[in-house]
Amino acid sequence: LKIGGFLEGQTCADGGACIPLEERDTRFEAQVSSSLTPAETESLTGLRQDGTHAAIRGWIAQSEVKPGETAQLNIAFSPDPEWHVYAYAPLPPSLFQKPTLIHTVLPDGWTAGKIRSASPIVSEEGLPGEPPIQYYAGAVTITVPIEIPEGTQPGNYTLSGHVAYQTCSKQCDRPTAISWTAQVAVVDGTATPNAIAKVAFAGEPSDYSAVVEALKQQQDGTDTVPNAATTDGLPTVGDGEPPPCKRQIIILG
DSSP states (O other), X not given: OEEEEEOOOEEEOTTSOEEEOOGGGSEEEEEOOOEEOGGGGGGOOOBOOTTOSEEEEEEEXXXXXXXXXXXXXXXXXXXXXXXXXXXXXXXXXXXXXXOBEEEEEOOTTOEEOOOEEOSOEEEEXXXXXXXXXXXXSSOEEEEEEEEOOTTOOSEEEEEEEEEEEOEESSSBOOOEEEEEEEEEEEOSSOOOTTOEEEOEEEXXXXXXXXXXXXXXXXXXXXXXXXXXXXXXXXXXXXXXXXXXXXXXXXXXX
């Protein structure tokens, strides 16, 4: 977004003589940018959804790229003390477990690479017949490589999707989801090194189970979900009854 204009007015001396400002001398142009420095990503204000015990924030690393390069979507959680979010998984491994899910809606030809995190994962025994329970011990940043194909035309592109998660301690909050959107600039010449753009999160929560269904559709090649930058196509929490929150507890005796 560029904003331009010129100033009108005059400059005056103490003796009373004034000189009007000329339009040709006072033209200006400014550009709104969401670029951040790497250090500023640590100070981004996290969004905390009602009924959860963690703040979520996000940014795109290398948000200015040339065709054939890769941008990095980063989703970070900062749980309250003694609380955690479950480890990322492509889909829930069972009915009762609610791992962190990341749903992406990308421009045609763009692909999301292998999702990863450097944070340690705690693994605990699950209920009989259930897979182990896995969660992050404290704060975590999950990274999604976004691969831009060769031949992409220069311009600004919108990325969007949803993040689904659940916060737990000795008890669990209700599983939830939130939509996100961000911008990536594809340039013809030299890309700005280490350009970073903020990820915007919507305030309206979405339904965890709807994100699961959207991910299943993507895997099956039947994805019909509209642009996920809004809650269009994915029910909000009030649109349906989400799965009950269940904390798996093992009693040995």
